[in-house]
Amino acid sequence: MQRSFEPMRKQVEAWQRSELTDVTAKVVIYEAFVEGELEAPKHLARTVHDLYFEPKYEEFRPRTIWSLSNAFTSAFKELDPIPQFKATAKLGEFLEARSPSRSSLRGRSKRAFPKSNAAFALGDPCGRGLRPHELKEREETVMLSLFPLGQIVATPGALAALERANQPPRCFLARHAIGDWGELEPSDAAENEYGIAHGFRLLSSYTTIAGEKLWIITEADRSATTMLLPEEY
Numbered sequence: 001m002q003r004s005f006e007p008m009r010k011q012v013e014a015w016q017r018s019e020l021t022d023v024t025a026k027v028v029i030y031e032a033f034v035e036g037e038l039e040a041p042k043h044l045a046r047t048v049h050d051l052y053f054e055p056k057y058e059e060f061r062p063r064t065i066w067s068l069s070n071a072f073t074s075a076f077k078e079l080d081p082i083p084q085f086k087a088t089a090k091l092g093e094f095l096e097a098r099s100p101s102r103s104s105l106r107g108r109s110k111r112a113f114p115k116s117n118a119a120f121a122l123g124d125p126c127g128r129g130l131r132p133h134e135l136k137e138r139e140e141t142v143m144l145s146l147f148p149l150g151q152i153v154a155t156p157g158a159l160a161a162l163e164r165a166n167q168p169p170r171c172f173l174a175r176h177a178i179g180d181w182g183e184l185e186p187s188d189a190a191e192n193e194y195g196i197a198h199g200f201r202l203l204s205s206y207t208t209i210a211g212e213k214l215w216i217i218t219e220a221d222r223s224a225t226t227m228l229l230p231e232e233y
Contacts, residue, residue: 015066015095025052025068027174028098032072037094040076040087047075069095145177147196147222154227158214161229165208169227172206176216176225182206195220205230 020028026049032038033045052060052071060067069091076087154162154169162169175182179196181189181204192202202218215233218225 012066015069016062016064018065020063020065020068022053022063023175023178023180024098025063026178027171028068028095030174032094038072038087038090041079041083044075044078047078048072051075065095065098146179147177147202147218149173149177149218149225150221150223152225152227155229155232157229157232158227161208161210161212161214162227165210165212167208172204172214172216172227173225175206176202176204176218180204 029045029048029052032048033040033042036042048068048071051074052068055061055067055071060070072091072095073088076084076091079087152169152173179192181192183205184192184203188203191200192204194200195202199220199222201220204216206214206216208214213230215228215230216225217228
């Protein structure tokens, strides 16, 4: 009996050693609920977020996969037995695939871009492309964003840069949406914080793994968010 618990014990110990950045944790929550990687009600995303970043117990204060797992399972306790079972059924596999000890989030999330469209409309922050009947669901589920992204598009230069880096747009977009402005000067980041509250244009600046600068701009009226290269501005 003790031997049968050994794999579980090793997994728990590995997860307790697997540290997460705050951005990575938020993107994992985003994928679980907004992308629908887990079969769980999307309104629980906020509960998982709060339980992870403001844990009730000291042992779950470290920013690790183990603490994030506890946040998920604690949130799932709000569900009836059958939905709770369905929600937890794939949780272990889902988190293990995102454990830093197995693979990085960036390396896992590779997605080809269509080359026929010069301004690639992502449709939603994960690049899934929403169908008309999903639009209402999108408005209800993008709950981790600090502001509406509107219609998301990318310029040809941005598309080419992402393709050269073999990186998907969604992690840059998720960082932008949660207020991780990337490589901005403190004064520019402060302007963004003011812009969120007072409805001004928002700018983030990131560098791809290929070393190219990428900007994301959300318009003041929140009608559109554009991914572009600085020289295309």
